[in-house]
Amino acid sequence: MTVSTEAPAPSASPPRRRPGVNFHVLGPLLALILLVVLGALLNDQFLSSGNISNVLARSSFIGIIAVGATFVITTGGIDLSVGSMAAFIAGSMILAINYLLAGMGAGWPLVLVGMAVGLGLGLISGAVNGLLTTRGRIEAFIVTLGTMGIFRALVTWLANGGTISLNFEVGDIYRPVYYGGVAGITWPIIVFALVAIIGEVVMRRTAFGRHCSAIGSNEQVARYSAIHVDNVRLLTYVLQGALVGVATLLYVPRLGSASSATGVLWELEAIAAVIIGGTTLKGGYGRVWGTVIGVVILSLIDNILNLTDVVSPYLNGAFQGVIIILAVLLQRSRKGER
Amino acid sequence: MTVSTEAPAPSASPPRRRPGVNFHVLGPLLALILLVVLGALLNDQFLSSGNISNVLARSSFIGIIAVGATFVITTGGIDLSVGSMAAFIAGSMILAINYLLAGMGAGWPLVLVGMAVGLGLGLISGAVNGLLTTRGRIEAFIVTLGTMGIFRALVTWLANGGTISLNFEVGDIYRPVYYGGVAGITWPIIVFALVAIIGEVVMRRTAFGRHCSAIGSNEQVARYSAIHVDNVRLLTYVLQGALVGVATLLYVPRLGSASSATGVLWELEAIAAVIIGGTTLKGGYGRVWGTVIGVVILSLIDNILNLTDVVSPYLNGAFQGVIIILAVLLQRSRKGER
Amino acid sequence: MTGAPALLASERVSRSFGPVQVLFDVDFDLVPGEVHALIGENGAGKSTLMKILSGAQPPSAGTLRLDGGPMRFSSTEEAEDRGIVLIHQELNLADQLTVEANIFLGRELKRGPFLDVRAMRREAHRLLAELETGIDPASRVSDLSVSDKQMVEIAKALSRRARVLIMDEPTAVLTARESQSLFRQIARLRAQGVAILYTSHKLDEVKAISDRVTVLRDGRIVQTTPTAAIDEDGMARAMVGRDLNDLFPDKAPSPEAEIVLEVRGLDVPGHVRGASFTLRRGEVLGLAGLVGSGRTELMEGLMGLRPSTGWIRLRGQTVRIHSPGQAAKLGLAYLTEDRKGRGLLLDKTMRPNLTLLGLDRFSNIFINKRAEERALDDAIARFDIRARRRDVRVGNLSGGNQQKLLLAKTMLVEPEIVIVDEPTRGIDIGTKQQIYGFIEKLAAEGKSVIVISSEMAEVIGLCHRVLVMRSGRITGELTGDAIAEHQIVRHAMGLEGSEIHDRQH
Amino acid sequence: QGKTITIGVSVPAADHGWTGGIDYFAQQAVARLQKTYPNLKFVLATAGDPGKQASDLEDMVATRNIDALVILPTESDPLTGPIKRVKDAGKFVTVVDRKLSQEGIEDLYVAGDNPNFGRVAGEYFKSKLPNGGNIVILRGMPLPIDNERVDAFQDAIKGTNVKVLGIQYANWNRDDGFKVMQDFLSRFPKIDAVWAQDDDTALGAIEAIRQAKRDKDMWIVGGAGMKQMIKRVMDKDTLVPADVAYDPGMIATAIELTALKFEAGIPVQGRFILRSPLITPENAQVFYHPDSPF
Numbered sequence A, B: 001m002t003v004s005t006e007a008p009a010p011s012a013s014p015p016r017r018r019p020g021v022n023f024h025v026l027g028p029l030l031a032l033i034l035l036v037v038l039g040a041l042l043n044d045q046f047l048s049s050g051n052i053s054n055v056l057a058r059s060s061f062i063g064i065i066a067v068g069a070t071f072v073i074t075t076g077g078i079d080l081s082v083g084s085m086a087a088f089i090a091g092s093m094i095l096a097i098n099y100l101l102a103g104m105g106a107g108w109p110l111v112l113v114g115m116a117v118g119l120g121l122g123l124i125s126g127a128v129n130g131l132l133t134t135r136g137r138i139e140a141f142i143v144t145l146g147t148m149g150i151f152r153a154l155v156t157w158l159a160n161g162g163t164i165s166l167n168f169e170v171g172d173i174y175r176p177v178y179y180g181g182v183a184g185i186t187w188p189i190i191v192f193a194l195v196a197i198i199g200e201v202v203m204r205r206t207a208f209g210r211h212c213s214a215i216g217s218n219e220q221v222a223r224y225s226a227i228h229v230d231n232v233r234l235l236t237y238v239l240q241g242a243l244v245g246v247a248t249l250l251y252v253p254r255l256g257s258a259s260s261a262t263g264v265l266w267e268l269e270a271i272a273a274v275i276i277g278g279t280t281l282k283g284g285y286g287r288v289w290g291t292v293i294g295v296v297i298l299s300l301i302d303n304i305l306n307l308t309d310v311v312s313p314y315l316n317g318a319f320q321g322v323i324i325i326l327a328v329l330l331q332r333s334r335k336g337e338r
Numbered sequence C: 001m002t003g004a005p006a007l008l009a010s011e012r013v014s015r016s017f018g019p020v021q022v023l024f025d026v027d028f029d030l031v032p033g034e035v036h037a038l039i040g041e042n043g044a045g046k047s048t049l050m051k052i053l054s055g056a057q058p059p060s061a062g063t064l065r066l067d068g069g070p071m072r073f074s075s076t077e078e079a080e081d082r083g084i085v086l087i088h089q090e091l092n093l094a095d096q097l098t099v100e101a102n103i104f105l106g107r108e109l110k111r112g113p114f115l116d117v118r119a120m121r122r123e124a125h126r127l128l129a130e131l132e133t134g135i136d137p138a139s140r141v142s143d144l145s146v147s148d149k150q151m152v153e154i155a156k157a158l159s160r161r162a163r164v165l166i167m168d169e170p171t172a173v174l175t176a177r178e179s180q181s182l183f184r185q186i187a188r189l190r191a192q193g194v195a196i197l198y199t200s201h202k203l204d205e206v207k208a209i210s211d212r213v214t215v216l217r218d219g220r221i222v223q224t225t226p227t228a229a230i231d232e233d234g235m236a237r238a239m240v241g242r243d244l245n246d247l248f249p250d251k252a253p254s255p256e257a258e259i260v261l262e263v264r265g266l267d268v269p270g271h272v273r274g275a276s277f278t279l280r281r282g283e284v285l286g287l288a289g290l291v292g293s294g295r296t297e298l299m300e301g302l303m304g305l306r307p308s309t310g311w312i313r314l315r316g317q318t319v320r321i322h323s324p325g326q327a328a329k330l331g332l333a334y335l336t337e338d339r340k341g342r343g344l345l346l347d348k349t350m351r352p353n354l355t356l357l358g359l360d361r362f363s364n365i366f367i368n369k370r371a372e373e374r375a376l377d378d379a380i381a382r383f384d385i386r387a388r389r390r391d392v393r394v395g396n397l398s399g400g401n402q403q404k405l406l407l408a409k410t411m412l413v414e415p416e417i418v419i420v421d422e423p424t425r426g427i428d429i430g431t432k433q434q435i436y437g438f439i440e441k442l443a444a445e446g447k448s449v450i451v452i453s454s455e456m457a458e459v460i461g462l463c464h465r466v467l468v469m470r471s472g473r474i475t476g477e478l479t480g481d482a483i484a485e486h487q488i489v490r491h492a493m494g495l496e497g498s499e500i501h502d503r504q505h
Numbered sequence D: 001q002g003k004t005i006t007i008g009v010s011v012p013a014a015d016h017g018w019t020g021g022i023d024y025f026a027q028q029a030v031a032r033l034q035k036t037y038p039n040l041k042f043v044l045a046t047a048g049d050p051g052k053q054a055s056d057l058e059d060m061v062a063t064r065n066i067d068a069l070v071i072l073p074t075e076s077d078p079l080t081g082p083i084k085r086v087k088d089a090g091k092f093v094t095v096v097d098r099k100l101s102q103e104g105i106e107d108l109y110v111a112g113d114n115p116n117f118g119r120v121a122g123e124y125f126k127s128k129l130p131n132g133g134n135i136v137i138l139r140g141m142p143l144p145i146d147n148e149r150v151d152a153f154q155d156a157i158k159g160t161n162v163k164v165l166g167i168q169y170a171n172w173n174r175d176d177g178f179k180v181m182q183d184f185l186s187r188f189p190k191i192d193a194v195w196a197q198d199d200d201t202a203l204g205a206i207e208a209i210r211q212a213k214r215d216k217d218m219w220i221v222g223g224a225g226m227k228q229m230i231k232r233v234m235d236k237d238t239l240v241p242a243d244v245a246y247d248p249g250m251i252a253t254a255i256e257l258t259a260l261k262f263e264a265g266i267p268v269q270g271r272f273i274l275r276s277p278l279i280t281p282e283n284a285q286v287f288y289h290p291d292s293p294f
């Protein structure tokens, strides 16, 4: 096993805005580096490529979802339904594959059809959230709290309270999508990296990204600047849904199953990652690369806790809490001084 | 200046807005009435005093907490830690009572000391959240996400992963605090009503309430108007903590125990109630009576689902979701027309 | 008067924001019972000095003296306790609260632990009545027009019973009538011995009401003189550092070109009824009227910013405009009167603000940041935007420079028809001249401009034709020599003219 | 007979595999009994936490006027009081699986035996690793039953050379089983066996083991008797040599017994303890229900 000497590369280095150390920008990165150092000190397997690959691959679902959440939150919205939505999509996708198996036979075509179903459901689910929020003029918090319950109930119902399992034969074909990869890098990591890079570019370099932060910053100004506020809003939810779909495509081959326990609390984790990354919860400013770091920080906390037994497992939650607060404190510390 | 009678609205005329049905104000009330009618149609025991008393009494915990959340949210903050905080306070309170039992003997003095411990812990926990948010300048979402994990871990640790149970003898003395009452109205209902009324008065009729909405509306303006923004903020979290303490005082005699499962998701329910009640999530406008209606609506949904067996229990969550969205849709429906 | 001991003074006060210094060793004093005007170009540092004097910002160096003793305010509240009250240049009201709540914010009247709402309403009503406005103390601030908001701010300041009242461009958003009632209050307070510090870019006002004038240029005081010793031209010269002769460019003859926009029977529910007018190529059309007459609403209705019904023909084509985006595509652009609430993203820098409206010009797939930077360079040069740092948050620009940026943003889309609502609000006289020249040039290039303005001189000096609105209706049209102040006022007050429903000649 | 009898059934919500099984078997039993006995009515409620479950009990008494209650408490201590109130209201009470903290409340007690469950697993590890070995434990959620199981397991292996390298919560959840096992595999180069305590967790852990290609180096024991796992035991999968039953079908037994009390007038009373037998390739057939969702 080769041990890389450097920290797991964050997907993008912070844009150099202006000269001088900007803690607001570097904060999350610094927190990440500290965590990596801590992990390396506590366990010599921590920096093994195997462990790093595990952690990154595991981060990928939440990570992909959190990239979508960055857009939603930047626009001043929120989506609490993503975890349940993922469970619902996973369940439906598996049922669809199992159902079509008889007709199509196990093989890549079937898997691809399954993927299309997953993506399609993601788009539709996102559109439902978006339409209720924009056309229905209901607060996003309420809409997505409602659909969170609805998606969760639907998957429980589809699963008859149990687990929906992918047919074994198809599972074996589909498995490499999670476990395989190119050049030693597994697909989830590759997809996550792609989504993150595209997300960062869209946020930073396209009119859509600009419009998102304008709306989050001041909706009236956006409207007076001829931005189709409702359409942009809607689009963020649809994007979020599509990315939940993508995350699910990677999730299903991992364990080949979905149940009512799938994706529980993912929404909270995604939102936390977004905010740790420096996006403002009230909207107006978002950065995707920060979110990526936030996601990795959250995964690393779990990983480090599993790699050591410094403390009673009862207190794991407390350590997570403390580290989350510290990570953000680090980032904000210089802000008060201004 | 003379104003012609058919003038559209010169600034001199009083705002036309007051007379006529205001759905934004009446919305939650209307939703509540519809739910009550539905319940009464489904089951003739629904309006029995026993059932109403049950529903109101069990709303009281979330209700009391949600009154606090109304202030926090009106000021533009959020507190995700309330559920875990309640569990932590309940656990500590029970441990304190059990510990003091040997010295003080079972009796009202012991129970009162226990209550004092609960309230005190509530104040301290709230102050921790408040100080981290105001002095530490960390987003409330992150602070309370962190303390949510910390409180939850602490109660798990105190309980050694199990349940902390109140001594039976003390439990028997304490029980009437939940189940007893005066004139057929049980204590939780009385306390909830008191908290709600005081909350409404504080929000509407005191400088503190006004300052809360001023800060939520525009922090800069509040600061220029010589409002001690940080102190008011801090106070809302302390108030929230104290109210979580009060809620816990009523919760402990009901089930006589606390574990890591206590109070899970209460925060979401409290926030949902606040928003269903018409308070804006971004701050600036809050109303306590709306929150009370929101809480009762949420309790009634559960109650009504128990009244009938129309559907698979797996789909309960879906019904809750639909009703939550409908309740708010009703309230917003006339808003779009402007 | 200068002999009286200073009530509030600054000694060698400097102020820097990061590396940028905006005030240099300012020595300044205020004596009881005087109205002291502070004038200067946009970004000269007037607001900054006023904030320092009122404790809203600490000085970087130097001392403040109150009643001769050195003074250090750590908060506005402390300053207010000592009787110093500031009316900020930018509207500073909590939108979701009522007028009464805003007036008493931080100083609520109480009876026992409770608010004495009735007393506050009464007092608020009295204050507003003194200012001769009919604003209902119970209405929400978010429902008020900009000028009503300003009146509320003034009422709020008056309620604090100040010894020193500092007013940063209070009249920028007020009409002449409202300004007059403010001046009466100022006179009353001066008679009571209150020291009043006052800024305005309306030099005639300064001449009329002040006792002394201090001119600030680039953060330094260039002169302080009794008002009697200086005339308006002198003030302008001292501010700008050069002579300013004709404020308005020579008006080109009224064009007889084709009609580019024709509006008939436009209704904006609740605000405007049956508005009809035409606009020619190369024409500058004025829209005058009292505050609240619905000029803003009419144009917002036309732009698809408010629900409206009516018949619109644009360059010979009948169109329906549902959204501002569509209006922009049709070559219409609208500059809002509310730059803070609707015009600019205050927490962003200049570049994204400038290009927000015309972003499609800078992007096919990706935004071309270099082109944006170039556009910003152009805008800074063309509109003389004075920001000492390029990446300053727009909220930290001086008020006038915000307005220039807003103008630049609107012009960036090169509209065929520009509607400018109070375009020179808060702009210094030198820049005003530039903007007038600019509007004139647009017209000369064959663009059409609608100017909504409460500044009579602006309407008269600039427009080929003027429409007057009253109570949501267009009640008069003036052309040529008929464009004169008394005519406009008569129409605006409803003393003359009838509604013009269908003005087909 | 003829008179309508209402039986309330209160069970935890389906938040992991085993409770999913409970909900499934409860619904099956209810459907079956309703068909057989037209005068039987059931009220089925699922609750995510003790507070909600206590509320459900109140509703059943106040608005549905139940004659009997069958309950699987989410937690025993907090529900002891509320169940006692149902009993005090004169209802017949059947408690399933979790022992109340006060004796003598329930009329009928049908339960698995959690300490026994842990002990059976422990004994199996002891016998399968006679010379000792390194094991890791993926425990459930921080709840009393989890403590009972883990304590009993550790008691059973006490004094042997079986060494517990690591123990972490996996919340009876597949994803968590996967994650925790991945990290354990990174951390410990030599693991001989895994006690996952739950079949969902075990399935997650198995994927992690397969990914690390260490499925030849260790074996794993889950728990509860999920059909996929029993199938593997049946098929003599070396990775899954055995399972420990903890049959969610016990809820059906409890409901049926309670119904019989009213329908057949049999005086059902007392305690029915279902031991947790070890499932091995020899007896796996008995525990295999391919139609169950669990």
Ligand SMILES: Nc1ncnc2c1ncn2[C@@H]1O[C@H](COP(=O)(O)OP(=O)(O)OP(=O)(O)O)[C@@H](O)[C@H]1O
Binding pocket: B009, B010, B011, B012, C142, C143, C144, C145, C146, C147, C148, C271, C289, C290, C291, C292, C293, C294, C295, C296, C297, C337, C454
């Ligand atoms: N959102 C709103 N809700 C209710 N009334 C409003 C709202 N906005 C403005 N008004 C009222 O509508 C009237 C028209 O105001 P507005 O300021 O737009 O007119 P105007 O002719 O453009 O005047 P000016 O631009 O000179 O201030 C005013 O009486 C104002 O108080």
Ligand SMILES: Nc1ncnc2c1ncn2[C@@H]1O[C@H](COP(=O)(O)OP(=O)(O)OP(=O)(O)O)[C@@H](O)[C@H]1O
Binding pocket: C017, C022, C040, C041, C042, C043, C044, C045, C046, C047, C048, C049, C089, C386, C387, C388, C392, C396, C397, C398, C399, C400, C401, C426, C428
């Ligand atoms: N908080 C701040 N951070 C950075 N720069 C600031 C800040 N506040 C003011 N400035 C800068 O200080 C300079 C002076 O601004 P100030 O607002 O005092 O001008 P002003 O004289 O009031 O102009 P105007 O007539 O346009 O209102 C401007 O260049 C402005 O951009």
Ligand SMILES: [Mg+2]
Binding pocket: C046, C047, C048, C089, C168, C398, C399, C400
């Ligand atoms: Mg200024």
Ligand SMILES: [Mg+2]
Binding pocket: C295, C296, C297, C337, C421
């Ligand atoms: Mg206007």
